[in-house]
Amino acid sequence: MRIFYASETSPNPIFSSNLWRNNLYLPLVDLGHEVVEFDYDLRETFRNVDPSMPTQRAFISRNRPLVTKELLRQLKAAHATKPIDLFFSYFYDACIFPETIDEIRAMGIKTVNWYCNGSYQLHLVSEISPHYDWCLVPEKFRLDDYRTLGARPIYCQEAANPNIYRPFDLKQEFDVTFVGQAYGERPGYIHYLLAQGIDVQVWGYGWEKYASGVANRGLQAARVGRKLLTREGWLIAGRRLNRLFNDRAREVQPLISATVLPPEIIRGLLSDEEMVQMYSRSKINLGFSSCGSTHHTGERILQVRLRDFEVPMSGGFYMVEYMEELEEFYRIGQEIVCYHGPEDLADKIRYFLKHETEREKIRRAGHERCLRDHTWQKRLAAALQEIA
Structure with missing residues (x-):
């Protein structure tokens, strides 16, 4: 099959990564398809995808016609050289006009869009989704919502490329x-674990602001002041804050609005390869299932994530918040470990740090399961077969 592929290299252009190219483009090539890649820098396009924000709306108005024009130019040139069978994209409404997708289909080219934030940002693709022949959707609970839009969804869960x-x-x-x-409940969970005396380290974008003291009002009220600059002083303050929350609040909504983390646990950004290596360098790799800031709303949304496959595929021991859909992909407790709230997470961390043999058995089983069932090559092959 000859495929025209269009996507930014990463789901978040704030930082440098080849995440989607590694997980979508390369597996399509591995499957033996001839893949023509859209030659266009989409970083600014992907930084401005929300028309509800005035500055982004203005950018979208200027940029959308430019992306559309160049996409059509390259696609038509490739199609004239040798027919394109499938247009495969990871696009938002902000990337392309719906009528352009209709024009591509009128050329006899099938169209499919992959999108992985429909759990809480479906509105960002609601305009273009009905115009594609198919939408690949990893959020099973959103399939009916796509149909309501007039789209044709195919359930295609995320995975990991074993070559990466x-x-x-x-x-x-x-x-x-x-x-x-660093967003949503994540800083609160890390805060809680540290307060329990658990040695946890974090890497990634946004964590540095939790060491700055900007969100320090609550801790200042506790008069811990400069003691927060030391691990011992921070742990004392954390325990005091934890006593302010009842058990239910700790289980359901552990986010602490005044979260401050000791700067020594915040380790900066990693390259793609360094991230994969970190999974092997860690005894326990954490995952979080909640989406964005939905824990602040009446509907806390949980979602299977890319990391749920990346870590076990990389041979790491993985511990993530339980959600029912995970049972379709793993034997819970035998291939990955799930937790229910921060207290359960802390208890299970302590247990598995002490039981290395059991931890190693689960780690190996998770890796074997991913190699067998959860590669992008298998996911995309199945989706393309359903399309065919």
């Missing part, structure tokens, strides 16, 4: 780590 995500023969030098952006 693989074990490294490295010393397990960290007890507990998390690699990812």
Whole structure:
């Protein structure tokens, strides 16, 4: 099959990554397809995808016609050289006009859009989705919502490319780590674990602001002041704050609005390869299932994430918040470990740090399961077969 592929290299252009190119483009090539890649810098386009924000709306108004024009030019040139069978994109409404997708289909080219934030940002693709022949959707609970839009969704869960995500023969030098952006409940969870005396380290975009003291009002009220600059002083303050929350609040909504983290646990950004290596360097790799800031709303949304496959595929021991859909992909407790709230997470971390043999058995089983069932090559092959 000859495929015209259009996407930014990363889901978040704020930082440099080849995440989607590694997980979508390369597996399509591995499957034996002839893939023509849209030659266009989409970083600014992907930084401005929300028309509800005035500055982004103005950018979209200027930029959308430019992207559309160049896309059509390149696609028509490729199609004239040798027929294109499939247009495969990771696009937002902000990227392209719906009528352009109709024009591509009128050329006899099938169209499919991959999108992975429909759990809480479906509105960002609601305009273009009905115009594609198919939409690949990893959020099972959003399939009917796509149909309501008039789109044709195909359930296609995320996965990991084993040629990129693989074990490294490295010393397990960290007890507990998390690699990812700082938002939502994540800082609150890390705050809680540290207050329990658990040695956890974080890498990723946005964590530095939690060491700045900007959000320090609550802790200042506790009069911990400069003691927060030391781990011991911070742990004392954390325990005091934890007593302010009842058990239910800790289980359901652990985010602490005044979260401040000790700067020594915040380790900066990692390259793609360094991230994969970190999964091997860690005894326990954390995952979080909640989406964005939905824990502040009446509907806390949980979602299967890319990391749920990246970590086990990389040979890492993985611990993530439980959601029912995960049981379709793993034997919980045998291939990955799930937790229910911060107290359960802390208890399970302590247990598995002490039980290395059991931890190693689960780690190996998770890796084997991913290699067998959860590669992007298998996911995309199945989706293309359904399309056919």
